[in-house]
Amino acid sequence: MEPLTWTGSLGTFLNPIMLWAVYAFFAAFVINLGMSLIGMRQADPIVNPDHTISYQYGPVDYALLVMKYAVFVFLGAFVVHIIGGIVQPSHEARGIIGGLGARFLPVWIALIVSFVLSIRFKRRLGLYGKLFDNLIGMIGFGLAMFWLFTAIFAPMIATHGAIDQVASMRNAVPGSAVSGGDEGLFAYYLLGGDNLGRDVFSRMIFGAREVLTIAPAATLFAFMVGITLGLPAGYMGGRFDTLITFVANLVLAFPVILLFYLLVTPEIVEAGVPVYMAAVLFILPVAFVWVLLYSRYRAQPSIIKWVAVPITLVLLLLYLGTVFQFDPFVWLATSFIGYLNQGNPVADWMATTQGEYEPLIGIPIDGNLLIVFVSVVFVNSPTVFRIVRGLVLDIKTRDYVAAAQTRGEGPWYIMLWEILPNARGPLIVDFCLRIGYTTILLGTLGFFGLGVDPESANWGSTINEGRALLRLYPHPPLPPALALMTLVLGLNLLADGLREESLKD
Amino acid sequence: MGLFILRRLGVMILTALCLTFVVFFLTNLGPNLEKLAKTQGNARMTDAEVVQWLDNRGYSRPLLVRYGEWLGVAPGWTRVAPDGTETGRCVEPGGTIAESPTFCGVFQGDLGYSTVSADEVSNVVGGRLALTGWLMLLAFSVMVPAALIVGILAGMREGSRLDRSLSTFSIASTATPEYVSGVIFIILLASSTSGLSPWLAENGWIDGRTLFLGSARSAMNDITFWNFTLPVITIALYGMGYIARMTRASMAEVMTAQYIRTARLKGVSFRNIVLKHALRNALIAPFTVIMLQIPWLLTGVVIVETLFNYNGFGWTLVEAAGNNDIEMLLTCSVVAVFVVLLTQLISDIGYVYLNPRIRIS
Numbered sequence: 001m002e003p004l005t006w007t008g009s010l011g012t013f014l015n016p017i018m019l020w021a022v023y024a025f026f027a028a029f030v031i032n033l034g035m036s037l038i039g040m041r042q043a044d045p046i047v048n049p050d051h052t053i054s055y056q057y058g059p060v061d062y063a064l065l066v067m068k069y070a071v072f073v074f075l076g077a078f079v080v081h082i083i084g085g086i087v088q089p090s091h092e093a094r095g096i097i098g099g100l101g102a103r104f105l106p107v108w109i110a111l112i113v114s115f116v117l118s119i120r121f122k123r124r125l126g127l128y129g130k131l132f133d134n135l136i137g138m139i140g141f142g143l144a145m146f147w148l149f150t151a152i153f154a155p156m157i158a159t160h161g162a163i164d165q166v167a168s169m170r171n172a173v174p175g176s177a178v179s180g181g182d183e184g185l186f187a188y189y190l191l192g193g194d195n196l197g198r199d200v201f202s203r204m205i206f207g208a209r210e211v212l213t214i215a216p217a218a219t220l221f222a223f224m225v226g227i228t229l230g231l232p233a234g235y236m237g238g239r240f241d242t243l244i245t246f247v248a249n250l251v252l253a254f255p256v257i258l259l260f261y262l263l264v265t266p267e268i269v270e271a272g273v274p275v276y277m278a279a280v281l282f283i284l285p286v287a288f289v290w291v292l293l294y295s296r297y298r299a300q301p302s303i304i305k306w307v308a309v310p311i312t313l314v315l316l317l318l319y320l321g322t323v324f325q326f327d328p329f330v331w332l333a334t335s336f337i338g339y340l341n342q343g344n345p346v347a348d349w350m351a352t353t354q355g356e357y358e359p360l361i362g363i364p365i366d367g368n369l370l371i372v373f374v375s376v377v378f379v380n381s382p383t384v385f386r387i388v389r390g391l392v393l394d395i396k397t398r399d400y401v402a403a404a405q406t407r408g409e410g411p412w413y414i415m416l417w418e419i420l421p422n423a424r425g426p427l428i429v430d431f432c433l434r435i436g437y438t439t440i441l442l443g444t445l446g447f448f449g450l451g452v453d454p455e456s457a458n459w460g461s462t463i464n465e466g467r468a469l470l471r472l473y474p475h476p477p478l479p480p481a482l483a484l485m486t487l488v489l490g491l492n493l494l495a496d497g498l499r500e501e502s503l504k505d
Numbered sequence: 506m507g508l509f510i511l512r513r514l515g516v517m518i519l520t521a522l523c524l525t526f527v528v529f530f531l532t533n534l535g536p537n538l539e540k541l542a543k544t545q546g547n548a549r550m551t552d553a554e555v556v557q558w559l560d561n562r563g564y565s566r567p568l569l570v571r572y573g574e575w576l577g578v579a580p581g582w583t584r585v586a587p588d589g590t591e592t593g594r595c596v597e598p599g600g601t602i603a604e605s606p607t608f609c610g611v612f613q614g615d616l617g618y619s620t621v622s623a624d625e626v627s628n629v630v631g632g633r634l635a636l637t638g639w640l641m642l643l644a645f646s647v648m649v650p651a652a653l654i655v656g657i658l659a660g661m662r663e664g665s666r667l668d669r670s671l672s673t674f675s676i677a678s679t680a681t682p683e684y685v686s687g688v689i690f691i692i693l694l695a696s697s698t699s700g701l702s703p704w705l706a707e708n709g710w711i712d713g714r715t716l717f718l719g720s721a722r723s724a725m726n727d728i729t730f731w732n733f734t735l736p737v738i739t740i741a742l743y744g745m746g747y748i749a750r751m752t753r754a755s756m757a758e759v760m761t762a763q764y765i766r767t768a769r770l771k772g773v774s775f776r777n778i779v780l781k782h783a784l785r786n787a788l789i790a791p792f793t794v795i796m797l798q799i800p801w802l803l804t805g806v807v808i809v810e811t812l813f814n815y816n817g818f819g820w821t822l823v824e825a826a827g828n829n830d831i832e833m834l835l836t837c838s839v840v841a842v843f844v845v846l847l848t849q850l851i852s853d854i855g856y857v858y859l860n861p862r863i864r865i866s
Contacts, residue, residue, distance in 0.1 A: 257804040261826035267536035474692040481685040489680035
């Protein structure tokens with residue numbers, strides 16, 4: 001079978017339109033640039049005698065209008081392609097772009113729903129709602145959510161498995177028809193095949209899932225660690241502050257790449273370093289939640305007893321199960337029953353399995369992934385610490401803090417319930433930025449093949465794999481590269497929009 | 506000022522000691538030493554042989570003592586084998602203990618022996634650093650002026666169309682890490698089958714088959730525009746956005762200051778306001794950022810040197826880490842750490858020097 005064309009049946013009349021839109025945009029851009037250089041300006045508003053405002057359009061304005069409409073025409077043609085892809089039944093008529101558009105159908109639906117709902121209720125949604133007053137913020141939100149929904153609906157979108165190989169499809173060009181695979185496979189490799197004959201498109205989709213599970217989680221942990229240490233350091237100061245700041249500066253002075261190369265190796269995992277680091281880093285969020293609840297509900301023992309203590313205990317069990325693979329219940333049960341019934345086979349079996357069981361509560365996370373996660377948290381948390389500390393130093397001189405102090409509130413209450421909520425704006429903005437930065441870090445790790453499974457669909461490692469044959473077959477590394485770029489760009493634009501809107505208050 | 510620098514230097518030395526100790530600790534963990542023994546000696550050694558091998562080479566003594574030896578504050582180990590040959594940290598192969606120095610470490614200028622390059626570390630590192638120095642220098646000389654121009658143009662009229670487009674450009678550049686932009690640049694400009702090069706070559710506008718060379722290996726001997734452009738702009742692009750945004754923020758803040766308004770009301774032309782009044786004050790904050798950007802470039806340098814096959818410092822680091830070349834890795838980390846700390850010091854001093862409000866009080 002013939003490979004698919006990029007634009008399918010709609011291409012015959014849409015391609016010239018898109019091409020002309022691009023030409024018109026660049027021509028107008030160059031003309032506009034030239035006119036600005038010789039000192040021509042946009043038309044100034046003219047206030048008419050009846051107090052209306054009108055404009056006398058000059059050439060600069062017309063050039064700008066052309067640019068604007070060229071962009072609209074281009075985007076419109078693109079949307080028509082996607083709709084065409086969803087509506088038209090045959091793969092040949094859809095083409096590659098239409099085919100991709102059709103595969104992303106769940107994402108389009110989810111995006112439209114989330115945009116419609118958010119814009120409908122934006123006045124009630126606080127800072128999040130205000131984001132929808134800002135074009136940049138909306139574009140960023142759209143890009144970031146596009147990848148989030150892609151990660152969620154990955155199995156529905158992907159056409160093949162992430163590691164399924166079809167030998168005849170090695171380095172196949174985009175749109176190649178699958179030949180020689182099992183029956184019942186999707187008929188085309190929409191974005192071609194890589195050097196092992198895997199589908200580039202499906203790997204990119206599953207890669208989104210890998211990236212978007214680790215990056216936000218690691219960023220969240222980095223924030224918990226940074227906040228738990230930064231609040232007391234900024235608020236109390238003194239020796240504790242000096243010590244923690246020194247350690248933070250120490251970590252910051254370490255070149256990130258060197259740290260990764262030292263930490264993310266099988267030997268380090270064998271030596272148990274990730275477990276020690278996780279033991280220190282992961283206990284801080286647990287402590288954070290406990291102090292958060294305790295400081296607020298200190299005077300209400302029933303809430304402490306029925307809400308705060310159970311939540312903390314569950315988190316503690318989760319911590320023990322995840323980091324140490326230790327479950328006190330199973331451990332106690334096995335040792336106690338084993339102790340009671342010494343000498344029978346069941347007790348013997350229990351005694352032997354006591355050391356090697358799967359904890360009931362706990363996230364099964366293998367050493368390699370744990371070290372990646374821990375290193376990323378470790379690298380990010382000092383920066384968060386510094387931001388939090390700076391914010392606390394600023395906020396602690398405010399009147400409401402003094403009021404709380406006069407009321408006799410404890411230091412932790414003031415830190416967590418007076419200072420932290422008031423520092424949320426910059427922290428939310430930094431959170432968005434930092435997810436993007438963490439994505440880049442994870443990509444760097446994948447690019448150097450550190451701590452990732454060689455089969456992994458992670459964007460960084462896919463880019464690295466495609467690097468060897470880059471000059472001959474450019475198509476395998478390009479989709480993950482563009483995916484990573486658009487995700488990070490989306491998060492940065494989102495952060496920018498949030499910052500602008502939060503500054504307007 | 507003197508006291509300030511002295512205190513900074515003290516903290517710097519303490520930081521350097523802590524960091525090198527961490528690197529020393531991590532590279533000397535049990536499994537790492539075992540791997541070293543197996544790669545250097547024999548891959549099929551038994552556990553007892555590994556212990557023996559490490560014992561013979563002084564690896565089995567306490568960590569702190571060995572760290573002291575590496576620093577050059579503790580006397581190097583010596584050992585007399587049963588057959589009478591004398592070996593030791595400071596003993597040349599075939600030499601004797603008596604004629605060797607007692608101390609040999611970083612303080613004595615002895616950086617040790619690289620097991621991968623089979624050469625003294627000090628012989629290897631110098632050349633590699635020089636290569637990276639060129640890359641960094643060129644990247645900086647592209648990145649800094651471009652970033653400052655973009656930042657100033659964007660910040661001088663906040664909220665204007667120019668500001669919007671340049672800000673979007675700088676955000677996009679911070680969102681494109683080196684391994685993404687490098688790959689895209691190679692595909693677009695340095696591939697003979699895709700991107701612009703085939704089209705340009707067909708029309709006869711370029712001499713070779715590609716517009717730029719996708720590998721910087723030949724740049725190690727002879728840097729040309731053809732082979733070095735892509736690595737340089739790849740590094741410069743990622744670092745640029747951040748500096749540009751900082752410059753924009755600083756410029757925008759200065760432009761709202763009282764004295765700028767006064768100048769405008771006096772009728773000073775916009776060009777003069779920007780160039781003579783605003784620019785100097787707006788450049789204080791970016792200076793700090795630019796200095797602190799140098800350590801960040803290191804990651805970029807490692808990526809770019811791997812991507813473009815340029816055997817500089819970053820490439821050495823990757824090699825050393827991959828093969829657990831302990832002494833080379835330690836030297837690399839010392840260099841990296843000193844670069845970081847030195848830039849911090851310079852940025853602190855520079856900030857104080859540039860900002861009269863801090864200098865005088």
